[in-house]
Amino acid sequence: MKLTKTFAEFQLGWPHMHYVFAVLCLFVVVYKLTILLAKRREALRNFQAFSGPPPHWLFGHVLEFKQDGTDMDKVVKWGQEYSYVFPIWFGPFLSIINIQHPDYAKTILTSSGVRNVLLICLFCCFPHSCTCSSGNGLLVSEGQKWFRHRRLLTPGFHYDVLKPYVKLMSESAETMLDKWESYASTNEPFELFKHVSLMTLDSIMKCAFSCYSNCQTEGGTNAYIKAVYDLSFLIDLRLRMFPYHSDLIFHLSPHGFRYRKARQVTLSHTEEVIRKRQEALKEEKELGQIQAKRYLDFLDILLFARDENQQGLSDEDMRAEVDTFMFEGHDTTASGLSFILYCLACNPEHQKICRKEIMEALHDKETMEWEDLSKIPYTTMCIKEALRLYPPVPGIARKTTKTVTFCDGRTVPAGQWFYSVVIIKE
Ligand code: HEM
Known part of the structure; x- marks a missing residue:
């Protein structure tokens, strides 16, 4: 009885609760801001030896990037102006050091005090998926985990596994070309990238999960495909809008809500695909048995992968690897293919030679097969040159985990982000 009374005495009325809540919020905001300001001060101190383009106090260099295809040129120009190593700010708190010189890149790539971080395409001419959506897969994992996963997944890139994919990719390319025929008959110009992107997504879904999504013809109506595009867009947006660098603000924002919804769609899709395949594979004891009946896809490799202790991947690791392949596999290839087509269109004399070479390799077949790939050396050279010009x-x-010293004696402490950009020689 006494206890209840004491508790009641301490209970506050509603107006007081609001007051307490407001003070608490204020406290959290001040606390967060103090930490961010301390981090900014520390970054500015670290950057003293690295001069660079002056940033806006609030937006940093974000406003300099217009996403009109000139961003990379700007970064290359800054590199020449500021000795190939300079800081870039994304808002007032997030910064990276940009490197454009092979000697500095060598230090970063060979130093033990550096680890992989998310692959973020800051300067791509095309929107590019970042991997925040793909969990801790191969691309962003490190140390023993990376080593183990890499060993488990390497069989997935064996020629015998890749060979049947050529036919699947040819089918996807045919669907795309059928769509293009309709444009050709009307002479109507169209944006090529979105078609190529759907085609590579279609291919990766077949190769990774044997999943025939019809995404090229159904396009935006497929919930999973829509979610994949949503995630790519939202991750890019989050990087560019500095208030969204805060997990809390992003979480509470409508974009954060959309992100979680899209993430849930991709997560459920991946889980469902893995679950169904686990069911289907209950009878099968080894990969050879499956390979005798059908082609092996990436999911088979993941489900059968065992290390020296006969341990496989956990469900969570498996989801992360599937998502990594989905995101890494379709956007990179879509961008590469689009630029290859662009380069061929700009250089009709080379296009003519490629066409002749391919027609000869095909003979009277409709599509290329694995064995034909070695018969088109000139086309291969053109593909590689386009990838070099437009990577x-x-x-x-x-990100540094220890202090790193460059060849010129300048040092950077642990915790600093780096972005190493390839310089293309025309
Ligand atoms: C033209 C196409 C592609 C390009 C230019 C490209 C480029 C790259 C680069 C530069 C890295 C190293 C990233 C780093 O060290 O931070 C990487 C890693 C990776 N890529 Fe790709 N990629 C392409 C296609 C693909 C495809 C089709 C897949 C999967 C289907 C894929 C899956 C991966 C994975 C899993 C890693 C991490 C490997 C590891 O850390 O062991 N990539 N890619």
Whole structure:
């Protein structure tokens, strides 16, 4: 009785509760801001030896990037102006050091005090998926985990596994070309990238999960495909809008809500595909048995992968790897293919030679087969040159875990983000 009374005495009325809540919020905001400001001060201190383009106090360099195809040129120009190593700010708190010189890139890529971070395409001419959506898959994992997963997944890239994919990709390309025929008859111009992107997504879904989605013809109506595009867009948007760098603000925003919804769709899809395949594979004891009946897809490789202790991947790891392949596999190839087609269109004399070479390799067949790929060396050279001129992944990101010293004696402490950009020689 006494206890209840004491508790009641301490209970506050509604107006007081509002007051307490407001003070609590204020406290959290001040606390967060103090941490961010301390981090900013520390970054500015670290950058003292690295001069760069002056940032806006609030937007940093975000407003300099117009996403009109000139962003990469701007970064290359800054590199020449500021000795190939300079800071870039995304808002007042998030910064990276941009590297454009092979000697500095070598330090970052060979140093033990550096780890992989999310692959973020800051300067791509095309929108590019980041991997925040793909969990801790191969691309962003590190140390023993990366080593183990890499060993488990390497069989997935054996020629015998890849060979049947050529036919699947040819089928996807045919669907795309059928759509293009209708444009050709009307002479109507169209944006090529979205078609190529749907085609690569279609291909990766067949190769990774044996999943025939009809995404090229159904396009935006497929919930999973829509969610994949939503995630790509929202991750890119989050990087560019500095208030969204805060997990809390992003979480509470409508974009954060849309992100979680899309993430849930992709997650449920991946889980469902894995579950169904686990059911279907109950009878099968080894990969050879499946390979005798049908082609192996990436999911089979994942489900049968065992390390030296006969341990497989956990469900969570499996989901992360499937998502990594989905995101890494379709956007990079779509960007690469689009630029290859662009380069061929700009250079009709080379296009003519490629066409002749391919027609000869095909003979009277409709589509290319694995064995034909070695018969088109000139086309292969053109593909490689286009990838060199317009790399789908123009840079990679790393984060220091220890102090790193560059060849010129300048040092960077642990915790600093780097972005290494490839410089293309025309
Ligand atoms: C033209 C197409 C592609 C380009 C230019 C490209 C580029 C790259 C680059 C530069 C990296 C290293 C990133 C880093 O070190 O931070 C990487 C890693 C990776 N890529 Fe790709 N990629 C392409 C296609 C693909 C495809 C089709 C897949 C899967 C189906 C894929 C899956 C991966 C994975 C899993 C990793 C991480 C590998 C590891 O850390 O062991 N990529 N890619």
